[in-house]
Amino acid sequence: MVIQSVNSSIVEDLDSFESYFLTDSPQSIAAYREAMVTAQEAIIEDFASQKQPYSGANPQDLAKILATIEPCPEFGCQLQQILKYISENILKNSAIVSHPTCIAHLHCPPLLSSLAAEVLISASNQxxxxxxxxxxxxxxxxxxxxxxxxxxxxxxxxxxxxxxxxxxxxxxxxxxxxxxxxxxxxxxxxxxxxxxxxxxxxxxxxxxxxxxxxxxxxxxxxxxxxxxxxxxxxxxxxxxxxxxxxxxxxxxxxxxxxxxxxxxxxxxxxxxxxxxxxxxxxxxxxxxxxxxxxxxxxxxxxxxxxxxxxxxxxxxxxxxxxxxxxxxxxxxxxxxxxxxxxxxxxxxxxxxxxxxxxxxxxxxxxxxxxxxxxxxxxxxxxxxxxxxxxGRKKFARMIDSTIELAQETASLIKSKEKLELANYPAINAVVFRYLPSQNATDFDCKRANQVNSQIRMQLMQQGIAILAQTKIGELTYLKFTLLNPRTSVVDIKRVLQAIQNIGDELRGTE
CATH class of the missing domain: 3.40.640.10 (Type I PLP-dependent aspartate aminotransferase-like (Major domain))
Structure with missing residues (x-):
């Protein structure tokens, strides 16, 4: 995307900076509304509407894309242009934290009420x-x-x-x-x-x-x-x-x-x-x-x-x-x-x-x-x-539902021969790993660690799920952090099946 610069002296002559700040002038208010609508549409179209937890570029390609734009040009451009650039190159290459299978970290989907409050916080700048x-x-x-x-x-x-x-x-x-x-x-x-x-x-x-x-x-x-x-x-x-x-x-x-x-x-x-x-x-x-x-x-x-x-x-x-x-x-x-x-x-x-x-x-x-x-x-x-x-009770229901889901998830993992559960969740974090063999003596721990790391990367690259990775001693484990009350048992079953499928494929290439 090419961003067209505008000579700043022309802009200053036209509006004397009025359109750059939120004031009581009609010009400022119109510019603010346009900026907010543009930003909202970008979030809706290129973030909230994504069907996968990640569908963006790999790190190398993303770095090449972002290397083509100057951090600070001599002259500015229309705000809509730069927001479009951000939409196409940043939002589309984001982890969709509200997606039910974005379950890696203590990184929650934000409430709509808090997003509205963020507008008040940033604009009033207290x-x-x-x-x-x-x-x-x-x-x-x-x-x-x-x-x-x-x-x-x-x-x-x-x-x-x-x-x-x-x-x-x-x-x-x-x-x-x-x-x-x-x-x-x-x-x-x-x-x-x-x-x-x-x-x-x-x-x-x-x-x-x-x-x-x-x-x-x-x-x-x-x-x-x-x-x-x-x-x-x-x-x-x-x-x-x-x-x-x-x-x-x-x-x-x-x-x-x-x-x-x-x-x-x-x-x-x-x-x-x-x-x-x-x-x-x-x-x-x-x-x-x-x-x-x-x-x-x-x-x-x-x-x-x-x-x-x-x-x-x-x-x-x-x-x-x-x-x-x-x-x-x-x-x-x-x-x-x-x-x-x-x-x-x-x-x-x-x-x-x-x-x-x-x-x-x-x-x-x-x-x-x-x-x-x-x-x-x-x-x-x-x-x-x-x-x-x-209200407190709705908050409590959301929190309780994630803990119940974590307990169900632990039970599902425990029932799988190819998965090993590391902990019974006290809250809503579930740690486990894929076992390349049912007999722990039949496989090399280093290879098992590589398989679990590869499973995690392939899940993200294929847009199935974003999981976390951790270690217990010298062993690599996967982790579900189930903060999202919209995540269901159906979502978890689909991810667990994908983990087993990818693990089996990786074993088959040995």
């Missing part, structure tokens, strides 16, 4: 770092944070802030854990003085299947990945409290300083849920900050049928919860909650141009004091609109 940039938005976000604290079992002393997702929220949990330990146990302010002399002895405990952002956070916090002690999980991929106790005793015998314990509600690969109450007791006994990474499974709090699985979450000092997973929000949207709002004092700073102390004296809230971000989107709005559009 910035959540100071009240005068987002007056109503600031107060609405705080209302949602108060509600989240309540449903997760915190009392009036709880607080939180919206984040970009689990990475940022986990970072904040360990940031506060580090700084709280230094201040309360060592009488040392990291904010003012930097890391204390003892920092190389700090240790953070988590399971060996916890999210990689625990190690990432330790690295970014100056503690190094060596500060993270991974405790071996049990056969259900859950952290065992007795194993944690043994590890803590070992660390103390080596004169090391455990500062935090991380529990997980929904591990990425298996959806496993750690025993939160037992871990909370252990954390209290040893004086540790207890952080719960509920980015994946936090949505169970909405389900009358399954919320018992996260009993004890209220005992956490901090909680990560994501809304761009089982709350069906567009990326990015998450929250970080703390049991005691006073802990935010550890990272609080004043900037005269943003949150002058006179605002605080007048009772005007500035949310920047609770965040590691300055400029921040009004992502709370899309969750608010969706909660009101669906």
């Amino acid at each position: 910035s959540m770092d100071s009240w005068d940039q987002s007056p109503g938005a600031t107060l609405l976000e705080q209302r949602l944070i108060d509600w989240l604290c309540k449903i997760f079992g915190y009392d009036a002393k709880g607080d939180g802030v919206f984040t970009s997702g689990g990475t940022q929220s986990n970072f904040m949990g360990l940031l506060l854990a580090r700084d709280a330990f230094a201040l309360r146990r060592l009488n040392w302010s990291i904010q003012q003085q930097g890391l204390p002399p003892e920092f190389q002895r700090f240790r953070i405990l988590c399971s060996d299947v916890s999210h990689f952002t625990i190690r990432q956070a330790a690295s970014l916090l100056g503690l190094g990945q060596q500060a993270v002690v991974m405790v071996e999980s049990d056969r259900n991929y859950c952290l065992d409290a007795d194993a944690v106790e043994r590890k803590l005793a070992e660390l103390q015998s080596k004169d090391l300083l455990p500062i935090a314990l991380v529990g997980t509600v929904g591990t990425t690969d298996f959806g496993s849920i750690d025993p939160l109450s037992e871990l909370a007791d252990c954390a209290r006994k040893y004086g540790l900050w207890f952080h719960v990474d509920a980015a994946y499974g936090g949505a169970l709090i909405l389900s009358d049928k399954h919320k018992h699985k996260i009993d004890g979450v209220w005992a956490a000092d901090s909680i990560t919860v994501d809304f761009h997973k089982l709350f069906y929000q567009p990326i990015s949207c998450g929250a970080f909650l703390v049991k005691e709002r006073d802990n935010f004092e550890l990272i609080k700073l004043h900037a005269d141009y943003l949150n002058p102390e006179t605002n605080e004296d007048a009772g005007i809230p500035d949310l920047v004091t609770k965040s590691v971000q300055t400029t921040r989107r009004f992502d709370a709005l899309k969750l608010f609109v969706s909660l009101h559009s669906l």
Whole structure:
């Protein structure tokens, strides 16, 4: 596609930039409507209408296509032209996340209500770092944070802030854990003085299947990945409290300083849920900050049928919860909650141009004091609109249906001689693999791994399904992440049959 440039001086003479921004002028409003309609049609025709989870080009061909366009031309073009280019070259080469067999990752189909809210968020461009940039938005976000604290079992002393997702929220949990330990146990302010002399002895405990952002956070916090002690999980991929106790005793015998314990509600690969109450007791006994990474499974709090699985979450000092997973929000949207709002004092700073102390004296809230971000989107709005559009019970029905589907899927896999189930799903992640032979001694593990990897690639290239791949020890496994409530047992049966067919064909070529 050739994009025709237009001399910018001509455009400026015609409209004096009026058509580039959303204002109250008729010219601006007409241009905005045309832009929105063009974008909507592109999404409908070249994204939503796709019949396969992926029908685009391979990586090499796609790179060649995109190499033909300049990132920044000297002169602009008509907006409709560039949107058409994006439609043909990006949207048509996208994973269709709303398709029932796009089941690879914790990557949900977004609700229509949240897509409508995104229009309001981007057009109004509220910035959540100071009240005068987002007056109503600031107060609405705080209302949602108060509600989240309540449903997760915190009392009036709880607080939180919206984040970009689990990475940022986990970072904040360990940031506060580090700084709280230094201040309360060592009488040392990291904010003012930097890391204390003892920092190389700090240790953070988590399971060996916890999210990689625990190690990432330790690295970014100056503690190094060596500060993270991974405790071996049990056969259900859950952290065992007795194993944690043994590890803590070992660390103390080596004169090391455990500062935090991380529990997980929904591990990425298996959806496993750690025993939160037992871990909370252990954390209290040893004086540790207890952080719960509920980015994946936090949505169970909405389900009358399954919320018992996260009993004890209220005992956490901090909680990560994501809304761009089982709350069906567009990326990015998450929250970080703390049991005691006073802990935010550890990272609080004043900037005269943003949150002058006179605002605080007048009772005007500035949310920047609770965040590691300055400029921040009004992502709370899309969750608010969706909660009101669906209501809690509809959310719960959607979540429950995906868990039921995962359980049925596990049963189907278990009944297949050529498939091996790795886990019984606690939420809606199902891990399994194709067996090139019923007798595990008859085939080479390396070849088995190659077959499973090839199955995954062929499923995507043929437009049948998008699956994830993971490893257990040295073995390669496939994974269904069944977030989409529109995915049916019929879809799953078709994908499982395709897996067996492709696997058998690959075996036949040996």
